[in-house]
Amino acid sequence: MLNTNPTNTAQFSPSLTLPAGSRECAGRNTMDTLKLLGEQLKPQRRVVHTGDTIYQAGERFGNLYILNSGFFKIVNLSADGREQVVGLKFRGDWLGFDGIAGGRYACDAVAMDTGEIWVVSYEALLATCAVQPELLQLLHAAMSREIAHDRDSLMSVCTLPADARVADFLRYWAQTLAERGMRGDEITLRMTRAEIGNYLGMTLESVSRALSRLARDNVIGFATKGRRDVQIPDVGALSAFVQRCLAPAPTMLQ
Amino acid sequence: MLNTNPTNTAQFSPSLTLPAGSRECAGRNTMDTLKLLGEQLKPQRRVVHTGDTIYQAGERFGNLYILNSGFFKIVNLSADGREQVVGLKFRGDWLGFDGIAGGRYACDAVAMDTGEIWVVSYEALLATCAVQPELLQLLHAAMSREIAHDRDSLMSVCTLPADARVADFLRYWAQTLAERGMRGDEITLRMTRAEIGNYLGMTLESVSRALSRLARDNVIGFATKGRRDVQIPDVGALSAFVQRCLAPAPTMLQ
DNA sequence: CGTATGATTGATGCAGATCAAACACAGTGG
DNA sequence: CCACTGTGTTTGATCTGCATCAATCATACG
CATH class of the missing domain: 1.10.10.10 (Winged helix-like DNA-binding domain superfamily/Winged helix DNA-binding domain)
Incomplete structure (x- = not known):
């Protein structure tokens, strides 16, 4: 691996420079975003413990989840039994996007610690977004961030x-x-x-x-x-x- | 690699069984979806040739793109010069989601063949979605599919x-x-x-x-x-x- | 035809997988 | 309290899949 190495003259980014795209949408920070989501959506709050599964692959899609505290792993399972951790979710992340397209979740979401997740019905979310466009922006930003990060992960395993x-x-x-x-x-x-x-x-x-x-x-x-x-x-x-x-x-x- | 191999008794899916989530949203096929998008959005159509770049990393985000024909590669570039193809896009796929969160595109989108892409202003798209909820469903399904497929890619490189x-x-x-x-x-x-x-x-x-x-x-x-x-x-x-x-x-x- | 770019195939080396053994620590139960 | 057990971690020795290096071949093009 790491076969593409064009004139690598070690110009690494000094210390705490955040890579483009890693900051919050519209300059808003995670805490404010969570506050807004909590107020707008009045989501059902659910406490989870290590090992709890919030949804599983194949289960009918209906809810999205916002992680308020704790942390989760997202696990993909192939037909032949291979198991792969494909993502980690921290405070402020959304879970369940993979279920929208197929009508069923494609992965398992497993809690790795005690925490609190907010349950949001996708239907209800869309309804709220219709009258509150800012919410739709937050939703899209969350999906966009997930896509961008997944690509960074692929780059990591392929080039490092x-x-x-x-x-x-x-x-x-x-x-x-x-x-x-x-x-x-x-x-x-x-x-x-x-x-x-x-x-x-x-x-x-x-x-x-x-x-x-x-x-x-x-x-x-x-x-x-x-x-x-x-x-x-x-x-x-x-x-x-x-x-x-x-x-x-x-x-x-x- | 492929270190997790629990009782692998080779029960592979026979022939053409499509994995869950790979079918089109709501049973609609690609051609119908494109037709609907074309009618609803009246997008600007643009012909591209091999090597053309539709957007580049760092460029200000503003448009999403729908691929009507041809095919694209999505290339990630790291600060230290590593280059990674992180995705391939075919007819019916959307391009540019990675730009929503950060306000700038995070990758390059490069045409690998002659083709036609439809340019859709993100702002205009949201406006149209407000009066045409079905469009929003299509948008979300496209993003969801991309997330699910990126995970499959990661699984592939990690376990095969x-x-x-x-x-x-x-x-x-x-x-x-x-x-x-x-x-x-x-x-x-x-x-x-x-x-x-x-x-x-x-x-x-x-x-x-x-x-x-x-x-x-x-x-x-x-x-x-x-x-x-x-x-x-x-x-x-x-x-x-x-x-x-x-x-x-x-x-x-x- | 010569040149350039990409593809194939062989020989060799090494990063990381696999195998193996010892260790650390948290329960649990006597 | 300590012995016992189970789960996870560390570290060493060895093996191997793939990278690397190298040579040849194929196709496209000026």
Whole structure:
């Protein structure tokens, strides 16, 4: 992989520069957006716990879901039994878009932590949008962001070596939390190495080795007890690590 | 890769069973949908030729595009110069969704053949949707399909070995053409091996070897002159080939 | 015809998969 | 309290699928 490497002169983006498209729609932040959605839609609120499934592949589509707290994984299941984590959802994300086209959800949405989701009937949402055009903008922005991010994911697995993929994964996680008003410098991975590996297209052993390497290079740190909490003192260091992985050769001397 | 392989007993879907979600919204077919869109939106029609760029990453968002004929690739470009084909668009597909959230397009859309695209101002589209709710359904269905397909792509690169990825790519291409009323048994790849490889996360040599293998096994055929045209007598054979690649071991004897 | 671009095929090397063993920690129950 | 068990993690050794390097061939075009 990483076969396309045109004159790579390591001009990586310095530290916290957010990539284009990652900021909230119309300059609005996540908290304000959630407040607006809560007021406009008066959604049914539902508390979920680790392992709860909000919808499953094949189930009849009817609702969209807005994640107010906690976090979810989206799992695709193929006819022949392959299982693939295809997305992670954080505070402010919407769930269930995949069901609109086919009338049935195409994936499973599984809670990875305790949290609260808001249930919104798609029909009711459309009705509300008809009298409140700003809502439609929010809906479309959420779908658009999902499409753009899915493409970034594909780019990651297609062009980055294993170590860089793990680093980029942590960078995205930390940035996402920060953008949404949560601490991004100390994140609790509520996924096993196997789940992370599945999401990134590598084995759990490779994930473990990559994390060890990142810790050895002081790009990340591990919390006192257990290896589930990851400290990220500087997000820029993760980006720099990715670039280092892409660097063609040491080119020592000359 | 393909490390998750739970009791894989090769119960592959027989022949032409379309996977859930691949049929058109509300049972409508592509031709009818295009007709409706053309009548309702009266879009500006624009002829494009190979290599034309309909929009580019960073360009200010304003229009969505509906592909009436021809075909496009969607290319993502990272800050450090990596280039990734993240999608292919066929007749009836929409282009430009990635621009809604950030106000700027996130990718390049490049024509791979002569064709016609319809230009629709996003603002005007929303206005029309307000008085024609069916249009909004079509829009959402198109976005939903894109999200679902992007996930399938990620699953492909994460769980399939190189040969199977190429086979699955051809299967998808053939099925998509068939669904949209075009011949699916003889497709002209208007992409180089390098472009296909980039899209599938492998080198051009691996693509070439995979195609040679598929031809040797009579799963595909090459047209008389040149290796750009691929004959696909039976789409099911491609699915079967994918399953064969996933089979744990030859298990000869017993 | 010569040149250029893309495709095929072979030889070799390596990143990451697979196999294997030891370790850490949280329950659980005596 | 500690032994016991199960689940997840780490780390090492080995193997292999695919990348890389390289040479030849095919088709298109000036």
